[in-house]
Amino acid sequence: MASEIRFLHHPTSQPCRAVHQLLLENDIPFEDVVVNLMDGENEQQSFKDKYNPTGQVPILVDGDFVVWESPAIAYYLNEKFDLPKNWFGGTLEQRAIIQQYCHWHSTYLRRGAGAFFYTHFAECIWGKQDYSREIAKGRYTLDESLEIMEAWLNKTAYLCGDVISFADLLGYHELVSHVAGKILGEPDWQKHPKVKQWYDALSERPHAQEVSQMIFAVGAMRLAGDPIPMTRKTSLAKGTEIKPGVPEKVG
Numbered sequence: 001m002a003s004e005i006r007f008l009h010h011p012t013s014q015p016c017r018a019v020h021q022l023l024l025e026n027d028i029p030f031e032d033v034v035v036n037l038m039d040g041e042n043e044q045q046s047f048k049d050k051y052n053p054t055g056q057v058p059i060l061v062d063g064d065f066v067v068w069e070s071p072a073i074a075y076y077l078n079e080k081f082d083l084p085k086n087w088f089g090g091t092l093e094q095r096a097i098i099q100q101y102c103h104w105h106s107t108y109l110r111r112g113a114g115a116f117f118y119t120h121f122a123e124c125i126w127g128k129q130d131y132s133r134e135i136a137k138g139r140y141t142l143d144e145s146l147e148i149m150e151a152w153l154n155k156t157a158y159l160c161g162d163v164i165s166f167a168d169l170l171g172y173h174e175l176v177s178h179v180a181g182k183i184l185g186e187p188d189w190q191k192h193p194k195v196k197q198w199y200d201a202l203s204e205r206p207h208a209q210e211v212s213q214m215i216f217a218v219g220a221m222r223l224a225g226d227p228i229p230m231t232r233k234t235s236l237a238k239g240t241e242i243k244p245g246v247p248e249k250v251g
Contacts, residue, residue, distance in 0.1 A: 004062055004063045005028070005029070005030040005031065005060065005061070005062050006030065006031040006033050006060070006061040006062075007019070007020070007023060007030045007031065007032060007033060007058065007059075007060060008033045008035050008051065008057055008058060008059040008060075008061065009032075009033070009034065009035065009057050009058040009059075010034060010035050010036075010037045010057055011034070011211065011213070011214035011215065012037070012177075012214055012215050012218055013037070013057055013058070014110075014113060014170075014173045014174050014176070014177050015057075015058055015069075015070035015110075015170070015173070016057055016058040016070070017173040017176070017211045017212060017215070018070055018074070018166070018169040018170045018172070018173045019058045019060075019070050019073050019074055019077075019169075020058075020207075020211045021169050021173070021205070021207050021208060021211050022074050022077060022087070022166060022169055023077070024206070024207040024210070024211070025205070025206055025207055026077075026081065026083050026084075026087075028077060028081055035047075035057050035059075037057070037232070037236065038228065038229065038230045038231070038232065039230070039231045039232060040231065040232030040233070040234060042055045042056070042057060043055045043232060043234050051066055051068070052066075052068040054068070056068065056069075058070055058073055059073075060073045060076065060077070062076075062080070070170065071099075071102040071105075071106075071166070071170070074087070074088075074166045074169075075088060075166075078166075086163040086164055086165055087164075087165055087166050088165065088166060089160075089165065094160070094161060094165075097160045097161065098160045098165050098166065098167050100160075101159055101160050101165075101167035101170075101171075102166075102167060102170065104148075105167070105170050105171065105174075108141060108144065108145045108148070109141075109142070109145040109149075109170075109171060109174050110174065111137075111138065111141045112138050112139070112141040112142030112143075112145055112174070112178075113138060113174065113177065114134050114135065114137055114138025114141070115135055115138030115139040115141075115142050115178065115183050116138070116177045116178055116181045116183050117134075117138070117235075117236055118131040118134040118135045118138065119131075119135055119181060119183060119222075120181050120218075120219070120222040120228075121222075121228065121230075121236055122134070122235075123227075124227050124228045124229075124230045125230050125232060125233060125234075125235070125236075126233070139183070142178065142183070142184075146188065146191070146192045146195055147192075149171065149192070149194075149195050149198075150191075150192045150193075150194050150195050153194035153195060153197070153198050154194050157198070157201075158198070159171055159198075164202075164205075168198075168202060169202075172198075172199065172202040172203075172208070173211075173212070175195075175199055176212050176215060176216075177215055177219075179199075179219075180212075180215045180216045180218070180219030180220075181219045181222065181223070182219070182223060
């Protein structure tokens with residue numbers, strides 16, 4: 001019997017990959033629905049009206065119930081399927097720390113994604129122009145986040161304690177994109193050895209490589225100078241100073 005759960009996502013999206021890995025590691029049955037971000041399927045008003053007014057993925061559909069935002073989806077899965085306690089905590093304190101990370105993630109490490117997006121994707125959407133300001137903003141936030149993560153990982157093996165939680169999947173897949181696009185390199189790992197140790201350990205987790213194949217393929221294409229075909233003219237990154245669909249003049 002087919003599962004009612006439908007998982008709407010795209011494999012280049014960091015938050016999507018975190019939820020995807022959680023689904024796979026816990027053997028949760030689901031219908032895999034890839035949303036065409038490159039052509040802007042998720043920016044259509046009909047899509048927003050039906051699933052998510054922001055047009056963002058991932059989205060989980062369970063019968064008539066729709067939920068978006070990756071931590072909310074993961075929490076819903078945790079409660080619905082009674083997942084092992086490590087994912088969202090077995091005590092009040094553990095649950096609070098994991099929720100603390102999820103809130104921090106959205107305003108720190110997640111915003112660092114601008115370094116990857118404006119280095120590799122912006123040109124495919126709006127053409128060649130000066131994206132250095134946005135790249136610098138993302139890189140600054142990424143570096144600040146790595147410092148904080150290094151401090152945490154000097155105390156515990158994982159971001160929220162001594163066992164893996166959903167916080168680790170969120171953080172890991174952010175860094176996967178930066179590795180795939182060579183935003184992060186050896187000097188970064190030398191400055192943050194605990195983060196590198198943690199990243200390597202997460203890379204050995206079940207399904208980590210499987211859900212990351214597409215982003216490494218895309219990263220290799222961009223590093224080789226190959227364009228990513230896109231017909232969308234709106235940003236894949238929110239909260240930026242680039243006006244969607246309006247190129248800025250260079251020079």
